[in-house]
Amino acid sequence: MSRVALISGITGQDGSYLSELLLNKGYTVHGLKRRSSTFNTERIDQLDVHPRQEDARLFLHYSDLSDPASLSSLIRDIRPDEIYNLGAQSHVRVSFDVPGYTADVTGLGALRMLEAARAADIGCRFYQASSSEMFGSTPPPQREDTPFHPRSPYACAKVYAYWTAVNYRESWGMYCANGILFNHESPRRGENFVTRKVTRAVARIEAGIQDKLYLGNLDPVRDWGYAPEYVEAMWLSLQQEQADDYVVATGEGHTVQEFVETAFAHVGLDWRQYVVTDPVYFRPAEVDALIGDSGKARRALGWAPKTHFADLVRVMVDADRQLLEDERMGRLVRVDR
Ligand code: NAP
Ligand code: GDD
Numbered sequence: 526m527s528r529v530a531l532i533s534g535i536t537g538q539d540g541s542y543l544s545e546l547l548l549n550k551g552y553t554v555h556g557l558k559r560r561s562s563t564f565n566t567e568r569i570d571q572l573d574v575h576p577r578q579e580d581a582r583l584f585l586h587y588s589d590l591s592d593p594a595s596l597s598s599l600i601r602d603i604r605p606d607e608i609y610n611l612g613a614q615s616h617v618r619v620s621f622d623v624p625g626y627t628a629d630v631t632g633l634g635a636l637r638m639l640e641a642a643r644a645a646d647i648g649c650r651f652y653q654a655s656s657s658e659m660f661g662s663t664p665p666p667q668r669e670d671t672p673f674h675p676r677s678p679y680a681c682a683k684v685y686a687y688w689t690a691v692n693y694r695e696s697w698g699m700y701c702a703n704g705i706l707f708n709h710e711s712p713r714r715g716e717n718f719v720t721r722k723v724t725r726a727v728a729r730i731e732a733g734i735q736d737k738l739y740l741g742n743l744d745p746v747r748d749w750g751y752a753p754e755y756v757e758a759m760w761l762s763l764q765q766e767q768a769d770d771y772v773v774a775t776g777e778g779h780t781v782q783e784f785v786e787t788a789f790a791h792v793g794l795d796w797r798q799y800v801v802t803d804p805v806y807f808r809p810a811e812v813d814a815l816i817g818d819s820g821k822a823r824r825a826l827g828w829a830p831k832t833h834f835a836d837l838v839r840v841m842v843d844a845d846r847q848l849l850e851d852e853r854m855g856r857l858v859r860v861d862r
Contacts, residue, residue, distance in 0.1 A: 527582070531603055533557045533590060533638060534611030538713045539654070541568035543609060543756040548572060548582055550760075555603045557588040557596075557612065568713050590634030597641040604645070607763050609652045610638045613683075616717065617658060620679035621809050632682030632689075639693045639701070650700040650763045653690040656683045657707040657748070657774065657815045665746075665816035668772050669705065676810040687770075694768055702762040704755075707774035707817040710837060711752035712844030719781055720749065720841060723788050728845035730799055731792045738799050741806025743782040746814040750775045751832035751840070761826040774817020775830040787838045792846075 530547050534540045535556025547554050558566060566573065566585065574581050588595040590612045600608070613631040614620060620627040635653055642649055660667040661676035675681045687703050694701040714721035719740070729735035750773075758773045789796035822828045832840070 531605035624678035635686035778816035
């Protein structure tokens with residue numbers, strides 16, 4: 526019998542890579558998708574076969590982290606061996622504009638998933654997508670025992686979800702693991718996160734269809750890794766004898782400005798001619814520096830990052846150049862249903 530996984534956030538960056546990983550390992554994968562007025566499954570369309578096809582192993586269900594009843598019936602019906610809670614309002618700047626919604630989905634959403642799993646009493650394992658944002662203003666290097674000091678409604682919600690997962694482990698004996706993931710990027714990264722915003726703009730400026738790139742604070746330091754490698758750590762953290770919490774990071778810090786410089790330099794352009802500071806992208810409270818110490822994950826999970834900063838930037842810029850080319854040639858075909 527193939528193992529069964531349920532993923533919230535399957536339509537997001539990480540959900541798409543995790544689905545690929547699990548399908549390749551022989552899992553049957555169920556994903557929770559939100560109702561939206563536009564198609565939102567673009568990142569997983571390449572994996573999707575019609576659910577009535579005999580070889581179908583990926584199934585999408587309408588649900589929402591704000592709707593406890595649908596989460597309960599999904600878990601009861603699917604009876605997953607593993608649940609990966611990746612769903613979230615995941616944008617830090619946006620969380621200042623929609624703090625209540627962010628707390629509800631990113632914080633209480635985890636509680637609702639955990640409670641539905643507990644009530645189903647099926648002994649499933651639970652992964653919570655926790656975040657380095659929880660460390661906030663506590664200086665690097667950050668590791669599992671570094672105190673949290675969240676600096677945004679998003680980070681506060683993630684702290685709540687983190688402790689709720691720990692609490693379900695300690696109170697109910699459930700296998701709950703937190704991955705404290707530092708920033709991880711890819712060509713599938715949402716276009717309003719800084720890395721993708723930059724690489725997309727670089728491709729467009731090179732092609733002559735964009736003049737300027739408006740950015741906020743260029744000084745913050747982030748520890749940027751490659752998303753497909755981070756979903757391996759998610760899976761590994763559910764395959765251990767005991768549930769535990771792990772920092773997942775490269776250990777290398779770079780400023781936003783370094784990312785910008787490297788991306789423009791890759792296509793032979795000088796970033797100073799194109800980048801304009803726009804305070805609209807400043808945050809009411811900034812997180813100045815996140816650099817993770819992933820020693821525990823390396824020792825316990827045998828996980829290690831492979832893709833380094835310059836390669837990550839190059840992969841993302843080249844993917845956005847290719848995407849632009851495909852769009853121009855009308856080569857993008859969407860499988861919508
Ligand atoms: P993402 O691309 O923004 O994806 C978020 C996913 O959550 C999407 O599938 C989204 O659905 C879904 N979602 C949003 N609101 C929901 C709701 N009310 N009910 C159900 N699903 C909802 O994020 P990501 O980069 O893949 O990150 C995955 C998880 O890891 C998130 O929890 C994020 O906070 C956390 N994390 C990410 C990073 C990182 O650097 N990427 C680092 C640390 C932690 P739609 O597609 O319909 O919008
Ligand atoms: N998004 C964005 N847009 N960020 C900008 C911009 C801009 O125009 N200009 C400068 N920045 C700076 C932000 O102020 C922040 O310091 C840094 O770039 C990174 O911003 P994001 O790419 O939006 O990511 P994040 O670090 O705030 O949050 C991401 O990583 C977290 C893990 O540390 C998200 O993926 C979160 O969901 C995740 O938990």
